[in-house]
Amino acid sequence: MADFGSERIADLYRRPGSVSSAYVDVTQDARNPRRTSTLRQRTMREALTEAGAPEIDANTIVELVEEPPGVGGPMGRLMIVRQGVVEVNEVLTGEPLGELLVAYGPVPSLLPLLIHRPRDFSYVVAEAGRDGGEITLFRLSRSQPVSRVRVEGDTEFLTKVGSEDDFLANGRYQHHTEEVWKRNEGQIAAAIDEVVRDSRAELLMLTGDVRARQLLVDQLSPTSRDVLHVVPTNTRPGGATQEELEADVHRHVAAIHAQDAYDALERLGTGQGNGLSEIDFAAVVRALQQGQVDVLLLAASRPPGETLIALDREPWLAATPADALGAGELGSVPAVDALIRAAILTDARVIVVSPGALPAEVSAAALLRWSTLPASVETPTAAEAELADLPSRGDAVTFPRRRSSSGISDTGTDSGQDRPER
Known part of the structure; x- marks a missing residue:
């Protein structure tokens, strides 16, 4: 599905009619994928029929389960089908919850979705270079990026070169190059801040050139720095691997869920x-x-x-x-x-x-959201307590002697001992 956040879940729950739910381990068996596929289809069809699912739902789910997942590693697939109409078809990465879970009834079974993806939120991946960078906005409930921003920086005098003939000229050139880098990273930082602010992203992953990252971090807003994690690798050169970046993203997303x-x-x-x-x-x-x-x-x-x-x-x-x-x-x-x-x-x-x-x-x-206990009586202040102790009109009472500021009575004895009983 393109987007499956909380609003779509609520909409799914409001729709009338019974629905077929199926969650299945779709991790690829490299040793014998054809045999795995055949067994999975047969087992799924039998389980759906036993659960009471109509044939049109069973046929649709059996077809869906063989769609290429598009990602590698362990994973499950959650499918919700109502009268042959696909309402959910989600590949959920991570260790599968079991071989097969099926149900048929008036309420779809979405527990596997909430275990794999407890909450939907946005995160940003920024790749920084000295000549510019790329900022990509993702959302957990979407399989494709939400948006991508490319920042093109100044490329003139971008590279430092040594010159033994003119030491002073070389020093000015090196300084100018540093200023170019700093301006470029300032542009990227401003673009990152805008994306983080507008999307309310809860995670910012920064990768790229080491010096570019250093200059960029110093210019990020406090809001961006609060959710910043730096990946110590450069994914920008041609052919560079994304595996370390993806692993770090998954690790930090899991940490956010664990903190929740x-x-x-x-x-x-x-x-x-x-x-x-x-x-x-x-x-x-x-x-x-x-x-x-x-x-x-x-x-x-x-x-x-x-x-x-x-x-x-x-x-x-x-x-x-x-x-x-x-x-x-x-x-x-x-x-x-x-x-x-x-x-x-x-x-x-x-x-x-x-x-x-x-x-x-x-x-x-x-x-x-609110307490089940009755509203408690507020504790009276010292002045209110003293007023509450005063007699009402018509009461017979013997007043205590006035205390001095030292806490000793006028007679010189301890005021607490000298106080007559009421």
């Missing part, structure tokens, strides 16, 4: 004391029904085994028909699919955490 999960788990822990998080399954369902969930956390190793009722409008899911609040029932679906759908349709984020990150008995947790 870490931050969410920190919020989960601190939120237990102030009503801003839930780990009870029933409470998580109720919070989703109320649009209260900011982040839904799911355990990768143990997705909820229960089923829930998917609804055609808010509150989007229910545990029993009585909880539907007048919404139409689409059918009973795996709880994990119902939870994800309700989260996406209420603008909540979904994070699938690594095994062991949640307590052993917890399959789903939620970070909340």
Whole structure:
């Protein structure tokens, strides 16, 4: 698919009609690719038929699975088909989640997508040279670059040359060349800043000529430097490999996702004391029904085994028909699919955490937008507390003696000991 971010996921969930979902390991077997392909097609068709998928969906998925992925390495392919119409066809790089996962029902199964690509965001790859550079904007949900900007710098006096005949002239030439480089990198830096700012990129990867990188970094804005990572290789010369750059991009993207999960788990822990998080399954369902969930956390190793009722409008899911609040029932679906759908349709984020990150008995947790606890009474100030201690009109009371500034009573004894009882 050209673009498959959160908006398209929500649109997919709103469409009526049952849908066939299939996730399959499409890593190429170099030893016997033809045999692998034949077995995969047969196994997939049998699994879809057993799940109840119509023949038109099964035929379409079997054809899709043999499309060249366009990338190498381990990968899975996620396909969502409704009455023969392809709605999702995503190649997901990384270690596959299993050989084959299929489903048929009113809600597509998108858990594999959220495990491989937890969140969609933009990142920038900039390749710098002394004569100019290239800035490419990417988005995780798109297979092709979003945009590409080419910066052409000044090429006159671009190369330093030695001259033994005129030392002073050579010094002026070298200085002028450095100024040309600096101006060129200033132009690239300005272009990078504009792309990062407009796209709100969360990662900037910089590669290219060593001296060009040094001059460029010094001229980047603070916003760009905050997301900057320098790749110690030059990919600009003809025939230079991109493998190191791609590996670094994947590593830093994974680090951003890992930080998201870490931050969410920190919020989960601190939120237990102030009503801003839930780990009870029933409470998580109720919070989703109320649009209260900011982040839904799911355990990768143990997705909820229960089923829930998917609804055609808010509150989007229910545990029993009585909880539907007048919404139409689409059918009973795996709880994990119902939870994800309700989260996406209420603008909540979904994070699938690594095994062991949640307590052993917890399959789903939620970070909340507002507290479930009643509003606490504010602690009174010292002056308010003193006023509260004063007697009301008509009360009989013996007032304590006035204290001096030293905290000792007029009689010279400790004021606390000299205070008569009320």
